[in-house]
Amino acid sequence: MYESLIPQPTSVEAHPGGPFTLDGDTRIVATEAAAEAGWLLHDYLRAGTGLTVPVTDRADGGAITLELSGDRPADGTTAAEAYRLDVDADGVRLSAAHPAGLSRAVQTLRQLLPAETLRSAPVGTTPVTLAAVSIQDEPRFAWRGVMLDVARHFQPKEFVLRMIDLAALHRLNVVQLHLTDDQGWRLEVPGRPKLTEIGSWRPETVIGHALDDTKGYDGTPHGGYYTAADLREIVAYAARRHITVVPEIDLPGHVRSVLAGYPELGNTGEPTTVATTFGIFSEVLAPTEAALDFAREVFDTVVDIFPSPYIHIGGDECPRTEWRDSPAARDKAKELGLSSVDLLQSWFTKNFAEHLAGHGRQIIGWDEILDGGAPDDAVIAVWRDFSIAAKAAAKGHKVIVAPVQATYLDYYESTDAEEPLRIFKNISVDTIAEFEPVPEGTSDELIFGVQAQLWSEYLPVPSAVEYAAFPRLSAIADVAWSTPEARTASPVTGRLEEHLKRLDALGVNYRPPSGPRP
Ligand code: TNX
Numbered sequence: 001m002y003e004s005l006i007p008q009p010t011s012v013e014a015h016p017g018g019p020f021t022l023d024g025d026t027r028i029v030a031t032e033a034a035a036e037a038g039w040l041l042h043d044y045l046r047a048g049t050g051l052t053v054p055v056t057d058r059a060d061g062g063a064i065t066l067e068l069s070g071d072r073p074a075d076g077t078t079a080a081e082a083y084r085l086d087v088d089a090d091g092v093r094l095s096a097a098h099p100a101g102l103s104r105a106v107q108t109l110r111q112l113l114p115a116e117t118l119r120s121a122p123v124g125t126t127p128v129t130l131a132a133v134s135i136q137d138e139p140r141f142a143w144r145g146v147m148l149d150v151a152r153h154f155q156p157k158e159f160v161l162r163m164i165d166l167a168a169l170h171r172l173n174v175v176q177l178h179l180t181d182d183q184g185w186r187l188e189v190p191g192r193p194k195l196t197e198i199g200s201w202r203p204e205t206v207i208g209h210a211l212d213d214t215k216g217y218d219g220t221p222h223g224g225y226y227t228a229a230d231l232r233e234i235v236a237y238a239a240r241r242h243i244t245v246v247p248e249i250d251l252p253g254h255v256r257s258v259l260a261g262y263p264e265l266g267n268t269g270e271p272t273t274v275a276t277t278f279g280i281f282s283e284v285l286a287p288t289e290a291a292l293d294f295a296r297e298v299f300d301t302v303v304d305i306f307p308s309p310y311i312h313i314g315g316d317e318c319p320r321t322e323w324r325d326s327p328a329a330r331d332k333a334k335e336l337g338l339s340s341v342d343l344l345q346s347w348f349t350k351n352f353a354e355h356l357a358g359h360g361r362q363i364i365g366w367d368e369i370l371d372g373g374a375p376d377d378a379v380i381a382v383w384r385d386f387s388i389a390a391k392a393a394a395k396g397h398k399v400i401v402a403p404v405q406a407t408y409l410d411y412y413e414s415t416d417a418e419e420p421l422r423i424f425k426n427i428s429v430d431t432i433a434e435f436e437p438v439p440e441g442t443s444d445e446l447i448f449g450v451q452a453q454l455w456s457e458y459l460p461v462p463s464a465v466e467y468a469a470f471p472r473l474s475a476i477a478d479v480a481w482s483t484p485e486a487r488t489a490s491p492v493t494g495r496l497e498e499h500l501k502r503l504d505a506l507g508v509n510y511r512p513p514s515g516p517r518p
Contacts, residue, residue, distance in 0.1 A: 002133045004498030005111050006312050006474045007157075007171055007481035008490050015132035018089040028055045034066040037094070037102040040068070040240060044110055048505075050122030051124035059500070063091045066105075066366045081173070081242075082138035085109060087130050103242040104171050108135060108395035111169070115501035118313070141437075143400055144480035145174030145246070146473060149410075149456040151181035154200070154224035159462040161237050163469075166508065168241035170477035175238060176246040176312060176451065179226075182256035182275035182283075183457075186225045187249075189301045192294070194261025200225040202274040205460070208477040222460075231305045239307075246364070247306045249298055250314025252285035252348045258294075259283050265291050267322040267329060278423075278457045280317045287306050287323065287332045287344045303359045310379060313352045316366035318345050324462025346372030353378060362401070367392065379448065383407075390439040393446035402451040406435040407476060410455040415464075418516040420467070421458045429513055432475040433492045436484065450480035463509045467517075470503055472494055 002012050022045075028037035038055040041064065045053050053064070073079035080098040083105035094105035112130050116123045146167055148160065164175050179186045185199035201223030228233070231245075238245045252298075256275045259266045266272070267286045275281060283293040302311060323329040323341040333341045345368070353363045353375040364379040367388045374380065380392040381400040393399045401407070405427075412422040437450045452473050459465045478492040496513060503510050511517065 001115075001498050002112055002131060002135070003490075004495040005108060005135075006492060006495055006499045007139075007478040008486040008492070008495065009108065009135045009137035010483060011134075011136045015086070015088055015131045015134055019129040019131050020087050020089060020092055021127045021129050022049070022051065022053070022064075022438040023188075026051070026053050028053050028066065028288055029057065029063045030055055030066040031057055031068065032097065034102055035108050036099060036240070038066050040103065041106045041109065044106070045117075046122075047120045048113070048117035048122060049126055049128055051126055051128075064109075065091060065093045066102055066274075067093070067095045068097065068099065068102065069095060072141070073098050075100070076142055078139045078142050081171075083108075085112075085135040085137070086133075087112065088132045092130065098280055103168075104137070104139075107169055107171055108137065111499075111502065115498070115505050118502050118505040120506075122477045139171065139481045140444065140483055141447060141449040141480050143174055143451070144172045144477065145176055145400070145451035146172055146451065146469075146476075147176040147178055147183070147248070147402075147451060147453045149178040149454055149459075150186050150226075151178050151184045151250075153222065153460045154184060154186060155456075155462060155465065157226065157230045157234065159465070160234055162462075163465070164234070164241065164243055164245075164350060166470075166473075166506070168243055169506075170474060170504070171481055172477055173242060174244050174246055174449075177234075178248045178250065178455075180248070180250050180257060180314075181254045181281075182281050184223065184274060185257040187231070187298075187301070188225060188227050189298055191297060192218045192262070195258065196225045198261035198440055199257035199274060202276050204276050205376070206458040217406075228301075228305055235306060244308050244310075245306060246303050246310055246312055248312035248364075249295075249302060251315065251352065252291070252318065252345060253280075253318030253452045255285055256283050256315060256467060258285075262294070263292055263374075267326045279284070280319060282319050282321045283445075284318050284322055285348070286326070287329050287347065292351050295352060299352065299355055299359070303356070303361060309361060310364050311356050311361045312364040312381070313349065313356075313369075313371040314366060315345065315349060316383070320367065330418055343372045345369070346374070348372060349378070370395075370397075381451065383453070386439060389447070390442045393439075393442050398448040399446065400449050400451050401437045401447055402453060406432055406479075407450070407452045408453050408455070409472050409476075410457065410459065413472070413511060414515070416516055418518065420516070422468070423457065427472065429472055429475050429493060429496070432440045432472055432479060433487075435479055438480055450476065452476040466509040467511050471500060471513065472507050474499055474503075 083096040083101040096102040204219040205222040379398040382389040386403045
């Protein structure tokens with residue numbers, strides 16, 4: 001249904017003339033360069049319709065044609081994701097100048113199909129018809145992400161793959177994996193076995209809320225981690241959909257899961273445990289060569305697995321108490337010529353950035369890395385206060401807009417007492433639908449993109465993550481892709497009802513817009 005696409009394309013025009021019918025005679029015609037998108041489409045069609053539509057490089061009869069033409073735009077630009085999609089009685093044509101654009105066209109085509117064909121078991125509704133339409137499309141922002149927090153609660157690999165495909169359906173292009181936090185370490189690192197042996201488990205799961213300690217989860221042990229092979233599989237699955245998996249290693253704060261196994265990397269040397277509760281903890285890395293060595297080893301492992309040009313180094317919520325109380329940390333600050341121990345975080349960030357630059361990668365950090373100065377090419381993920389976005393952009397940083405006001409999908413959806421336990425205030429679909437991601441006085445060019453956050457303190461299992469994510473993530477995809485004009489002409493709230501049929505077919509446990517499921 002072309003009236004209810006999410007995100008809303010730049011231009012959608014109904015075409016006079018009859019629909020295209022997809023049946024046993026249909027062929028996917030793609031040259032070699034376009035074959036990757038052709039096979040992806042082939043797989044989607046087979047799963048939902050039961051039709052095996054062959055991919056061929058020769059046109060004969062009713063066809064879905066995929067073509068790459070024109071000068072190839074640079075990777076990572078909005079132009080690389082632009083495409084055209086035309087449907088008439090004679091056929092379907094998907095065209096783009098870059099394979100990424102073709103892949104977005106395939107996802108839009110998926111949404112033009114009858115919703116029930118998005119099932120992963122054929123429903124037998126063939127032949128399938130597609131209404132005649134012409135679509136021309138290009139994203140507003142180059143970075144359109146969703147962050148999965150697999151640290152607070154480990155999520156199985158299969159679920160990560162599922163979320164990647166759901167991200168692809170919404171033409172998102174980044175899935176950030178928050179792999180480490182106080183409550184768990186999820187990445188196997190050679191030579192550092194205690195990160196996974198100790199750091200990936202906690203004996204109990206009493207996730208008390210900072211504001212209401214009575215509503216936590218029960219006392220069962222929780223844990224898990226990904227092997228390098230798991231992560232390579234995740235990366236490859238995403239790459240096939242032109243999605244970049246961005247790993248986040250959160251340093252130098254949020255490290256209780258590190259210090260549980262390696263207390264010598266901390267400031268007190270005292271033993272600690274993997275955290276079981278929500279919160280900001282005082283334990284942070286000590287400003288030592290040993291801590292830098294540790295970080296370098298972790299980043300070396302990370303760059304070996306993840307081809308992403310950007311590596312997220314975290315950097316949020318790093319209390320300075322331990323540094324202030326530690327004579328060794330104070331001496332180190334003095335030795336480095338820093339006027340205050342507060343600047344030690346900036347020293348860590350600089351070191352991480354230099355090391356990763358040696359691997360040809362750029363860092364991303366949460367906006368706290370601006371305090372005390374961040375390297376010029378650091379990308380800033382603005383979360384605390386939207387006004388920081390304009391300041392960071394003015395300093396020349398690439399800015400990812402990820403503010404608590406509109407992109408935190410771990411927040412409550414409404415004040416209804418039936419909502420599941422969540423964090424702080426309410427972010428409804430309407431809040432997101434009205435969100436304009438470019439701060440006043442800043443231009444589109446200065447904003448790299450938009451990202452949704454799924455912090456998982458209260459999202460213990462995949463069904464809970466889906467319930468928090470959808471349909472709010474659909475609305476964020478609209479903010480990140482669609483032009484303000486397109487969003488005004490056809491608000492996302494009006495397109496949701498039809499879109500929810502797609503999510504139904506995919507078996508997504510979304511929260512009904514009318515209110516929480518009983
Ligand atoms: C703040 S956002 C955090 C996370 C929490 C989240 C809960 C950010 C960079 N840090 O550690 O999970 O709030 O909403």
